[in-house]
Amino acid sequence: MAPLFIAAFISLLMTGFFCFSITKTLSHVAPENQDIKPKLIWLLLIPGFNWIWNFVVATKLSSSLKKELTARDFDVTERPTFMQGMLYAAISLISVVPSVMIRLSAKTPEEMINATKGIPDNVAIAIEIIGILQIILFLTYWSKISWYKNVLEKDEQKEYEDK
Numbered sequence: 001m002a003p004l005f006i007a008a009f010i011s012l013l014m015t016g017f018f019c020f021s022i023t024k025t026l027s028h029v030a031p032e033n034q035d036i037k038p039k040l041i042w043l044l045l046i047p048g049f050n051w052i053w054n055f056v057v058a059t060k061l062s063s064s065l066k067k068e069l070t071a072r073d074f075d076v077t078e079r080p081t082f083m084q085g086m087l088y089a090a091i092s093l094i095s096v097v098p099s100v101m102i103r104l105s106a107k108t109p110e111e112m113i114n115a116t117k118g119i120p121d122n123v124a125i126a127i128e129i130i131g132i133l134q135i136i137l138f139l140t141y142w143s144k145i146s147w148y149k150n151v152l153e154k155d156e157q158k159e160y161e162d163k
Contacts, residue, residue, distance in 0.1 A: 012045065019044050020044050025152070028153060035066055066079055068152065069151075087141075
């Protein structure tokens with residue numbers, strides 16, 4: 001039971017740092033260009049709700065960045081961070097399907113353990129691959145958000161130095 005709590009704590013901690021990174025990025029976006037308020041990002045910390053909220057954050061963060069970059073005269077032809085965010089949100093949602101199916105099929109903890117043990121090898125491998133993909137997409141999305149934060153910070157520094 002302790003490893004489960006440790007994993008949950010680490011996951012919550014990582015999500016907290018992720019939320020902080022997004023709010024830091026949004027702090028470089030003018031309020032009129034923010035399609036989502038920074039404090040709403042923290043709703044990603046709510047287990048279960050975050051599966052849907054990831055899609056909202058991906059969409060709203062992308063449109064906020066696009067508006068800000070356009071306002072700063074950057075040539076923006078794509079939706080910044082959108083594809084990475086949507087892929088991460090989708091794989092996060094897909095990753096919970098097996099556990100939800102097991103929980104729905106089991107009425108007692110013993111049945112849940114037996115159902116978990118009865119997962120065919122090929123399905124277990126698919127679940128592991130989905131988990132690895134989720135981690136990769138999470139890190140890719142996070143790094144893209146950080147990249148745009150750095151772009152906005154450098155532009156602000158350049159603008160400050162020009163004055």
